[in-house]
Amino acid sequence: MRRASERYLETKNYIHNELKLGREEIKDMLREVVKEEIQSFWHHNQIEDLIRSDLRDRIRRESDWLTKETIRSFIMEELKTNWEFSLTQKENEQR
Numbered sequence: 001m002r003r004a005s006e007r008y009l010e011t012k013n014y015i016h017n018e019l020k021l022g023r024e025e026i027k028d029m030l031r032e033v034v035k036e037e038i039q040s041f042w043h044h045n046q047i048e049d050l051i052r053s054d055l056r057d058r059i060r061r062e063s064d065w066l067t068k069e070t071i072r073s074f075i076m077e078e079l080k081t082n083w084e085f086s087l088t089q090k091e092n093e094q095r
Contacts, residue, residue, distance in 0.1 A: 059071060
């Protein structure tokens with residue numbers, strides 16, 4: 001089994017010798033790809049969904065009560081400061 005350093009050198013040599021790409025060219029290509037992906041995410045409102053999903057996962061995984069309480073109080077303060085809510089009683093429903 002080949003070591004990681006051997007595979008790295010083979011890949012590096014292939015990119016440099018066969019594809020004739022230098023370090024700066026690779027960096028420029030990667031910057032462009034990342035830029036396009038971010039614009040695509042942003043265009044499809046996926047960034048907001050990604051952040052929400054990440055936050056939900058982090059809160060679920062977090063077992064420290066203080067951290068959960070801190071997050072909860074931050075959210076409550078944000079809601080009280082920037083949002084207005086109106087509550088109405090539901091009509092009685094037959095169960």
